[in-house]
Amino acid sequence: MPLVLEPADPEKKGVESLVEALENNKEWFDQMITKNSAVLLRGFDVDNAVNFNDVVEACDWEDIRYVGPAPRTHIHKRIWTANEGPLSEFIYYHHEMVLIKEFPKKVILFCEIPPPEGGETPFVPSFKVTEKMLKEFPEEVEEIEKRGLMYSFSAPTRNTTASMRGRGWEDAFATSDKQEAERRYDNVVFDS
Ligand SMILES: [Fe+2]
Numbered sequence: 047m048p049l050v051l052e053p054a055d056p057e058k059k060g061v062e063s064l065v066e067a068l069e070n071n072k073e074w075f076d077q078m079i080t081k082n083s084a085v086l087l088r089g090f091d092v093d094n095a096v097n098f099n100d101v102v103e104a105c106d107w108e109d110i111r112y113v114g115p116a117p118r119t120h121i122h123k124r125i126w127t128a129n130e131g132p133l134s135e136f137i138y139y140h141h142e143m144v145l146i147k148e149f150p151k152k153v154i155l156f157c158e159i160p161p162p163e164g165g166e167t168p169f170v171p172s173f174k175v176t177e178k179m180l181k182e183f184p185e186e187v188e189e190i191e192k193r194g195l196m197y198s199f200s201a202p203t204r205n206t207t208a209s210m211r212g213r214g215w216e217d218a219f220a221t222s223d224k225q226e227a228e229r230r231y232d233n234v235v236f237d238s
Pocket residue numbers: 140141142143
């Protein structure tokens with residue numbers, strides 16, 4: 047894990063070939079993601095946001111507006127930066143938009159300029175975490191199932207890149223009216 051897919055022939059490493067292959071094998075590609083938890087496309091000439099957007103569109107997945115704490119910058123069409131927060135902050139394992147009713151079923155990432163060190167995106171299949179928890183902490187799991195979980199965090203008013211949780215609530219809910227923001231919040235999150 048993950049399943050690594052590379053161009054079978056060096057002539058076919060161009061973005062057009064990759065887009066064509068994805069368009070012609072959508073069902074198989076989706077099945078491979080489910081089966082392996084993740085797929086890594088390596089060695090293709092995808093080197094900027096315009097190319098990457100072509101790849102994203104070839105996958106033909108639903109586009110969901112991001113609602114969450116990460117400060118992000120729009121780059122091109124469906125492409126945004128993942129997080130503009132300081133490099134010194136570690137991003138803990140999380141499900142993407144887990145508190146939001148309309149959460150994405152898949153996440154696709156691309157690195158335009160590899161950092162000189164670090165920068166990997168580690169991921170963990172959640173069902174494996176659940177299996178481990180059931181084995182090691184069965185009573186706690188039962189307690190969580192019974193009582194549920196409550197999450198809370200504070201959002202700044204306006205966007206700031208001083209924190210990896212720097213997305214301002216005014217931007218997240220497209221209003222500077224607190225009551226209106228609360229109404230919009232209630233519409234998008236699970237029971238709060
Ligand atoms: Fe995330």
